[in-house]
Amino acid sequence: MKLHELTIHAAHQLLRRKEISSQELTRAVLDRVGAVDDKIGAFLTVAEESALQQAKRADEQINNGQCLPLTGVPLGIKDLICTQGLRTTCASRILENFVPPYDATVIRKLKQAGAVIVGKLNMDEFAMGSSTENSGLQITGNPWDLTRIPGGSSGGSAAAVAADMCMGALGSDTGGSIRQPAAHCGVVGLKPTYGRVSRFGLVAFASSLDQIGPLTKNVTDSALMLNTIAGHDPADSTSVPVEVPDFSAFLTNGLEGTKIGIPKEFSATEGLDDEVRAAVERAVEVIEDLGAQRVKVSLPHTEYAVAVYYVIAPCEASSNLARYDGIKYGVRDRAQDELMSMYRRTRSKGFGPEVQRRIIIGTYCLSAGYYDAYYGKASQVRTLIMEDFKSAFETCDVILCPVAPTPAFKIGEKVDDPLTMYLSDIFTLSANLAGIPGMSIPCGFSADGLPIGLQMMGKHFNEAKLFQVAYNYERTTDFHMQKPKI
Amino acid sequence: MKITKDEVIYVANLARLDLEEAAIEKFVGQIGKILEYVDKLNQVDTQGIRPTSHAIFLSNAFREDKEQEHLDRELALANAPEKEAGNFVVPKVIG
Numbered sequence: 001m002k003l004h005e006l007t008i009h010a011a012h013q014l015l016r017r018k019e020i021s022s023q024e025l026t027r028a029v030l031d032r033v034g035a036v037d038d039k040i041g042a043f044l045t046v047a048e049e050s051a052l053q054q055a056k057r058a059d060e061q062i063n064n065g066q067c068l069p070l071t072g073v074p075l076g077i078k079d080l081i082c083t084q085g086l087r088t089t090c091a092s093r094i095l096e097n098f099v100p101p102y103d104a105t106v107i108r109k110l111k112q113a114g115a116v117i118v119g120k121l122n123m124d125e126f127a128m129g130s131s132t133e134n135s136g137l138q139i140t141g142n143p144w145d146l147t148r149i150p151g152g153s154s155g156g157s158a159a160a161v162a163a164d165m166c167m168g169a170l171g172s173d174t175g176g177s178i179r180q181p182a183a184h185c186g187v188v189g190l191k192p193t194y195g196r197v198s199r200f201g202l203v204a205f206a207s208s209l210d211q212i213g214p215l216t217k218n219v220t221d222s223a224l225m226l227n228t229i230a231g232h233d234p235a236d237s238t239s240v241p242v243e244v245p246d247f248s249a250f251l252t253n254g255l256e257g258t259k260i261g262i263p264k265e266f267s268a269t270e271g272l273d274d275e276v277r278a279a280v281e282r283a284v285e286v287i288e289d290l291g292a293q294r295v296k297v298s299l300p301h302t303e304y305a306v307a308v309y310y311v312i313a314p315c316e317a318s319s320n321l322a323r324y325d326g327i328k329y330g331v332r333d334r335a336q337d338e339l340m341s342m343y344r345r346t347r348s349k350g351f352g353p354e355v356q357r358r359i360i361i362g363t364y365c366l367s368a369g370y371y372d373a374y375y376g377k378a379s380q381v382r383t384l385i386m387e388d389f390k391s392a393f394e395t396c397d398v399i400l401c402p403v404a405p406t407p408a409f410k411i412g413e414k415v416d417d418p419l420t421m422y423l424s425d426i427f428t429l430s431a432n433l434a435g436i437p438g439m440s441i442p443c444g445f446s447a448d449g450l451p452i453g454l455q456m457m458g459k460h461f462n463e464a465k466l467f468q469v470a471y472n473y474e475r476t477t478d479f480h481m482q483k484p485k486i
Numbered sequence: 487m488k489i490t491k492d493e494v495i496y497v498a499n500l501a502r503l504d505l506e507e508a509a510i511e512k513f514v515g516q517i518g519k520i521l522e523y524v525d526k527l528n529q530v531d532t533q534g535i536r537p538t539s540h541a542i543f544l545s546n547a548f549r550e551d552k553e554q555e556h557l558d559r560e561l562a563l564a565n566a567p568e569k570e571a572g573n574f575v576v577p578k579v580i581g
Contacts, residue, residue, distance in 0.1 A: 101561040195542045208540050237547035238540070307524045318501060325502075327574050329565035340502075342577045348504040356503055360494065361517055363501040377527050379537030384530065386538060419519050435541025460542065 003028035004164045005483070008073050008221040011167055015062055015072045022062070022072025026055035026116050029074040033118065033165045036486045041140045042150075042160040044079050045087050046119040054116040061114050069224045071114030076166035078157050079120040080127060081212065082201040083107050086117070090203050091135040092125045094330045094350025104201020105236065106170060106212050106229045113228045118166050121156030125352045126321065127177055127205045129153050130421055133411065134354040141411070142184060143484040144450055148408040151181030157215045158185035163486055168216040168225055172202055174209045175309050176403070176428025179440035182215050183403035183453025186442045186482065188222050188470070189215045193461045194435035195240035197226075198233030206316035207238070209309075209432040218480050219441065219470045223247035226463060242461055250464040251471040255290045258469060261297035261396030269426060273406040279444030279452040280402045283473065287400070290472050297392040297399065301384045302430055308385065309429040310422055311365050311378035317355075318362025324350065357418060386434045389457075397465050399457040402427050403440045407450035431457050439466045442479035451479070488518040488525075 003025055006014070014020045030048055037043050051074065058072035077083060080090045082100035084107075089095045103111065110117070124134035132140045132155025140155045142148040143163040150159040154171030158181035161169050171178040173191035182189025190213045197212045204210065214225035227248065232241040262284060267277065288294055326332035326346035333345035351359070365374035392399060405424060414421045431438035436457055443454035454473070458466045474480055494513050498505050505513065559572055568575035 098565055101557055101564055193542070194540075195544070234549060238542070238544065240542055240544065301530070304527060304530060307527050310520060311524055311527075322501075326567060327576055330567070332567035334567075337577050339577045339579045343502040344504040347502050351503075353509070356505070356509075357513060357516065359501045359503065360497050360513060361520060364489065364493070364497045364517070364521075367497060367500065374524065376537060377532060378524075379539060380532035380535040381527055381530050383535050383538045384532070386541060418516055419523055422520070433541065 004032040006167065007217045008070065008167045008224055011073055012067070012069050016067045018062065022055040022058040022116060023052065025072065026051050026074045026118070029118055029166060036163055037165060039141065039146060039486060040143055040159050040163055041138050042121055042156040042163065042165060043119045044089060044091065044122050044137055044156070047086055047117055050086065051116050051118050058114045058116060068113045070110065070228050072116060073167050074116045074118045075110065076118050076121045076157060076160045076169040077107070078123055078154050078169065078171045080123060080172060080203040081107060081170055082203070083117065083120065086120065088120065088203070089137065090126050091123045091137050092350065092352070092355070093136045094324050094347070096331060098329050102201065105198035105233045107201065109229050121160055121169060123156055124153035125355050126203070126317070127153040127172055127174055128317070128354050128358055130176070130180060130424055131414070132156065133415055134352060136352045139411065142408045143486055144186065145408065145448070147410055148450070149184070149411055151184035151404070151408060153177040154215065155181045158182050158187055158189065161185070161187045161215050161217060162484060168214055168221050170212055171215050172210055172212050173432065174206050175313060175432050176425050178213045178215060179428050179438055179453070179455060180404050180425070182440040184408040184451060186451030186479065187215055187217060188219055188442070188480065189213065189440045190222050190226060190463070191431060191438045192226060192230065192463055193437045195238055196437070196461065196463070197229050198231070198236040198239045200233055200235040204320040206313040207320060208316060209313060219467060219474045220248065220251055223251060223467050245464055247464060247467050250467045252468065253472065255287065255292040255469060255472050258292040258398065259295050259396040260284065260287055260292045260469070261295050261392055261399045263297050263299045263302065263392070263399060263401060265299055265302050266401045266427065269405060271405045271423065272402065275446045276402050276404070276406060276452050280400070280454055283443040283454045284400055286476055287469065287473055290476065292469070295396050297396055299388040299392060299430070301381060301388050304381050305385060305429040305433060306422055306426055308378045308381045308433060309425070311374050312382065314358040314362035315366050315375050316362070318359045318366065321355070321359055354418070382433050385430055389434045389436060393459050397458070398469050401455050403453035403455040407446045407448070407452060427455060436460055437463045437466055439470055441470050441474060443477070444479060488521040489514060
């Protein structure tokens with residue numbers, strides 16, 4: 001096996017036994033980026049110099065007998081997580097030149113653990129999108145078929161992991177932005193419970209929905225990354241002071257007594273592709289064969305999730321993105337000598353069409369006379385969606401369903417039809433609205449050779465159960481071992 | 487139409503965006519379609535349902551009112567498009 005193909009766990013074993021050095025490993029990963037990223041376009045910034053310095057320090061740390069699970073491991077970071085001294089653009093023209101003066105809490109934790117940061121990864125601008133086509137900076141291709149989208153908004157993160165350009169990556173998930181690209185690229189993606197991971201230093205899109213999580217080559221690596229980044233942070237008042245278990249302790253055999261809930265609404269979803277339906281159904285059968293018990297559950301308000309989300313998320317975004325005014329950071333239109341016209345020109349030139357569309361929707365839904373009809377109503381239906389999950393979880397431990405209704409679509413196919421694009425988020429949005437954890441794991445391939453993902457959703461703060469079910473399923477399959485030919 | 491051209495222009499102004507004529511036309515159609523779709527929420531009876539703004543209940547997260555480590559002034563200004571004497575520079579506010 002080539003070094004860049006290693007999983008985090010396998011690389012850790014070799015580093016710990018000093019069979020390889022972090023510098024060799026990081027060099028191999030950087031060479032891989034050099035060899036294939038011209039075709040894929042996952043990286044917005046490759047941090048070669050600082051990565052090699054971090055690798056050198058990691059090697060010193062290992063020589064001093066300290067080798068934590070991520071020490072010396074090269075990782076990629078979605079470009080909306082602040083990295084001190086390393087450009088962080090949110091894939092937006094308006095932040096094209098932004099160099100954060102501090103590290104996000106998750107980055108500080110990764111650095112403390114000795115991880116190596118290889119670079120910053122492409123995404124939909126400000127995480128608004130499902131295909132990474134809304135990046136204001138570049139297009140990213142799906143490593144399995146370069147004419148197709150890698151998913152989004154963490155498309156660069158998923159593509160980079162799938163193409164072995166980093167051993168794992170951080171993404172963020174507001175409505176499916178980790179799970180959906182993970183499914184489309186054939187990797188494991190985890191959106192933790194809201195409040196499990198600090199959002200300090202994560203550029204805000206929709207603050208009541210955003211959550212940082214890992215994209216990895218397998219379930220074991222996902223647990224190792226969550227172990228490192230989870231925990232309460234006084235700098236994020238929405239992070240929750242609950243105990244963080246050692247998630248790798250739940251990677252054990254056996255699913256006896258586990259109840260898996262299958263929502264009756266999902267199979268009737270309009271637009272659900274036959275191959276996806278069949279792959280998910282087969283996965284459910286495999287999980288039953290491993291000892292889990294299938295129960296039927298109902299999530300009757302799921303059909304309203306898209307409508308709720310596309311009110312709440314734009315409302316929060318329109319408020320969050322008011323900060324980009326050409327004064328404190330980012331790009332300013334210097335042709336304007338009057339404040340108001342400077343604001344307007346800076347924002348109009350800096351934001352791409354999808355971001356402007358969502359700012360307008362959000363501003364409209366929050367404006368006088370419309371607030372109750374849109375934001376108020378959506379917030380009430382959000383309560384009903386949460387209650388659906390609460391009653392479903394009275395009879396089951398984990399809910400299983402597809403991640404995306406179809407495998408990855410063609411680049412350009414949906415760009416002019418935002419509503420159709422939004423509807424493809426149907427299976428992932430509710431977890432964000434309810435704040436529960438969700439995971440995507442590879443569960444098959446379409447006839448065209450495109451990866452398909454299985455989604456597991458769990459109770460608040462019970463990522464452990466997701467890891468247990470996912471680990472047992474993964475052990476019996478080899479979908480996660482397949483590699484795209486680039 | 488669910489949203490008119492004038493409303494798009496009005497809202498764009500509130501959001502400090504300048505839209506070109508072609509973009510306005512496009513947004514009227516696209517946003518209109520999205521808002522029509524969102525209208526399906528009216529099928530749900532929400533009488534007496536409390537709204538949710540956060541999925542995880544937390545009461546106020548207080549801390550002691552003590553000075554903590556903070557960004558150095560130069561660093562805080564490092565990304566400013568224009569700065570002078572330790573301050574952000576803005577264009578003329580009053581004409």
